[in-house]
Amino acid sequence: MGQCWGVTSGLPVDGRGSVSNPKYYTNANAGSNETIKQRARDRAELTGFGIGRPLTIYTQDYLTWQHGTKEKADISRLEIAKNAIKSIILTTPSVDFGLAVFNVNAWNEFERDGGRVISGLKENTSAVKSGLITTIDGISASTNTPLCETLYEAYRYFSGLSVDFAYKNTDLPGAGYYVSQQPQMDASVVKSGIYDSPFKKCQNNASVVIITDGVPTKDAAANHFIHTLTGGADKYGSEAGGDLNYLSAMSSWMNKYDLNxxxxxxxxxxxxxxxxxxxxxxxxxxxxxTAEVGGGRYFDATNANLLQGSLQQVVSEALDTNSSFTSPAVASNNFNRTQSFEYAYYSIFLPNKGPTWLGNLKKYRVTGKGEVVDKAGNPAIGLDGNIKSTACSFWTPSAVCSAGGDGNEVEKGGALSAMQSADSRTIYSNLNSGLTELTVSNVAITAGGTENLVNYLGVAEAQLPSLLVGQWA
Known part of the structure; x- marks a missing residue:
């Protein structure tokens, strides 16, 4: 509960004090009684710190500016949106961003339809970030609003299908619209007319954020394709009512079905x-x-601050389930945790006097609130920071769960039980630049021949199968 020099000891707290005299901490220290300490802990948890949820931290200078007196300036909605998007990109290093925009979509339906990906999803390096900011600066607003058609093009991108609408944007001299003056389609995401899907190994979900300042216009060119794909499930409105739109049908499909x-x-x-x-x-x-059936959320942002907050909330919620990262070791002497997407994996070992320790890998799910739960949805981690004895991890047989769970017992459940019940398994090794099946012939190739391998290991050639493969498979 100790803080930096010159600051009262305590734990962080929200909503205390006043604008002129804010209270940043609940006063509590090592000498406080347990009631005061517990109250401080409860209030600190409400701030979101230390529970695995992404947070936005503001400096005191920013807060002083935000709540201070400001001069008004006339800024277009487009510029406000561009500034908000750039701010999110610059302040969120752990997310990979991409960007799609509308084609001009004029003058009539089936002319210059849809949209295009002007920046594909790439690792968020400094160079990529700088290039994306430059691309955003070049966006203009002289287009119609084909929301559905553009999401359909994004679907084709994520699915690794052929380019469609992105190739149909052409000059419209009568409106002063020239393709050469607009952000171009990102050529790096296309190979021979086919999109290179951004989904790679160990990635199973992405998020799309649609920002609009009005209703869709000139937005029916993808209706036939989407109806054929989805059967019209979850479409919005009706043709008779004049409000038919397949945007929600497209988002529903992308949320429910395998795209790659x-x-x-x-x-x-x-x-x-x-x-x-x-x-x-x-x-x-x-x-x-569209958001409801698409697995996301709808935000009503009527000003710049609300738009910025909405984007931050979207990124925060996406990080709850989509981020792949390695977390530090948990404060325990017998397991550590690595989190990938919405799951947490705990490696557990049973210490032994010898060099060989029995181990296991147990899988649990991480909720949007940062809580680790077992396969039944019950809390898996106790107050002491260890796995509860009643927890039942994924991969554990139902019979073990019914008998009380596998808890933190190394010998029960988890990947170990799945391996023990398997008839056979394939072992891979980093023999070369990537993972290669562990076989005598592959190891011999890496060693430069069977004779070299035998000499290196100091064994007879007949012993190689049992030594290299027999003890592992």
Whole structure:
């Protein structure tokens, strides 16, 4: 509970004090009684610190400016949106961003339809970030609003399908629109007319954020394709009512079905929508449904601050389930935790006097609130920081769960039980630049021949199968 020099000891707290005299900490220290300490802990947990949830931290200078007196300036909605997006990109190093924009979509339907990816999803390096900021600066607002058609093009990008609408944007001299003056399609995400899907191994979800300041216009060119794909499930409105739109049908499909069958598991996309400015009120119902069936959230952002906050919330929620990162060791003497996407994996070992220790790997799920739960959805970690004895990890047989769970016992459940019940398994090794199946022939190739391998190991050639493969498979 000790803080830096010159600051009262305590734990962080929100909503205390006043604007002129804010209270940053609940006063508590090692000498406080247990009631005061517990109250301080309870209030600290409400701030979100230390529970695995992404947080936005503001400096005192920023807060002073934010709540101080400001001069008003006339800024276009486009510039406000661009500034908000750039701010998120610059302040969120752990997320990979991409960007798609509308084609001009004029003058009529089926002319210059849809949208295009102007920056594909790439690792968020300094160079990529700088290039994306430059691209955003070059966006203009002289287009219609084909929300559905552009999401359809994004679907093709995520799925690794052929380019469609991105190739159909051409000059429109009558409107002063020239393709050469607009951000171009990102050529690096296309190979021979086919999108290179951003989904790679160990990635199973991405998020799309749709920002609009009004209702869709000239947005029916993808309807036939989406209806054929989805059967019209979760579409919005009706043709008779004049409000038919397949945006929600597209978001629903992307949220439910595997978009990239070339990779193991199901790769899906969650769609969030933001209605920016009061002009988007007429599109609220469509945007709400699109987010609801698309696995995301709808935000009503009528000003710059709300837009910024909405984007921050989207990124925060995406990080709850999509981020892949390695966390530090948990304060315990017998296991450590690594979190990948929405799951946490605990490696557990049983100490032994000899060099060989029995080990196990146990899988649990991490909720949006940062809580680790077992396969039944019950809390898996006790107050002492260890796995509860009643917890039942994924991969554990139902019979073991019914008998009380595998808890933190190394010999029970987890990956160990799955391995023990398997008829056979394939072992891989980093023999060369990547993972290669561990066989005598592959090891011999790496060693430069069987004779070299035998000499190096100091064994007879007949012993190689049992030594290299027999003890592991």
């Amino acid at each position: 069958t070339s990779e193991p598991g199901d790769q899906t996309v969650s769609t969030h929508t933001i209605g920016f400015s009061k002009g988007a009120a007429s599109a609220a119902a469509l945007l709400k449904k």
